[in-house]
Amino acid sequence: MTGVFQGSLLDCTGEDGPRPLGSARRTRLAHGAWIDVLPGWIPGADALFERLLATVPWRAESRRMYDKVVDVPRLLAFYEEGSALPDPVLDKAKAALDAHYTPELSEPFRTAGLCLYRDGRDSVAWHGDQIGRGATEDTMVAILSVGAPRSLLLRPRDGGETIRHDLGHGDLIVMGGSCQRTWEHAIPKSGRAAGPRISVQFRPRDVR
Numbered sequence: 001m002t003g004v005f006q007g008s009l010l011d012c013t014g015e016d017g018p019r020p021l022g023s024a025r026r027t028r029l030a031h032g033a034w035i036d037v038l039p040g041w042i043p044g045a046d047a048l049f050e051r052l053l054a055t056v057p058w059r060a061e062s063r064r065m066y067d068k069v070v071d072v073p074r075l076l077a078f079y080e081e082g083s084a085l086p087d088p089v090l091d092k093a094k095a096a097l098d099a100h101y102t103p104e105l106s107e108p109f110r111t112a113g114l115c116l117y118r119d120g121r122d123s124v125a126w127h128g129d130q131i132g133r134g135a136t137e138d139t140m141v142a143i144l145s146v147g148a149p150r151s152l153l154l155r156p157r158d159g160g161e162t163i164r165h166d167l168g169h170g171d172l173i174v175m176g177g178s179c180q181r182t183w184e185h186a187i188p189k190s191g192r193a194a195g196p197r198i199s200v201q202f203r204p205r206d207v208r
């Protein structure tokens with residue numbers, strides 16, 4: 001969470017596998033939402049970033065906005081339930097998330113969405129992951145960030161202060177409880193020179 005220094009330091013420890021999720025710090029938010037944050041969760045995150053950048057079949061998407069078709073400002077890849085993830089480190093990450101969160105979530109994470117923010121002009125607008133059950137039920141979305149840190153913002157839907165976490169280099173954030181329906185999140189455009197970042201979102205079935 002604190003950027004290049006911490007990312008590189010943890011990369012040098014030679015540990016194998018994700019750090020224990022028991023050390024994630026939980027912050028309870030308004031309306032029954034919460035976030036868990038664990039900086040430097042994945043050792044070797046900078047190498048993982050390079051591999052994902054090179055091997056994932058990144059797609060550009062466009063979306064209709066009123067009467068215009070606009071490019072989505074980031075590249076995407078989606079791994080459906082049951083499909084092989086693009087890197088063995090992501091299998092380990094998913095297994096660790098399942099082992100830690102299944103008692104609370106009552107189901108495993110099933111899908112992995114990947115976003116590539118090529119530079120500070122790429123972004124995602126304010127939204128909740130509300131396609132499917134996230135609109136009506138408590139759930140979890142776990143996001144692993146690799147590459148250069150970008151700010152992930154969270155704000156309550158009904159107004160209130162915005163929370164910011166700078167995430168990259170193997171950091172983990174898990175959004176839980178009512179977070180997808182009572183809060184919104186965004187990765188705003190950045191005027192500062194921002195290097196590329198990849199996020200991997202693990203979600204349960206029928207949450208998107």
Ligand SMILES: O=C(O)CCC(=O)C(=O)O
Binds near residue numbers: 124152186187199
């Ligand atoms: O890149 C991120 O950390 C957030 C991505 C996101 O919110 C989404 O794809 O729904």
Ligand SMILES: [Fe+2]
Binds near residue numbers: 127128129185
């Ligand atoms: Fe999202």
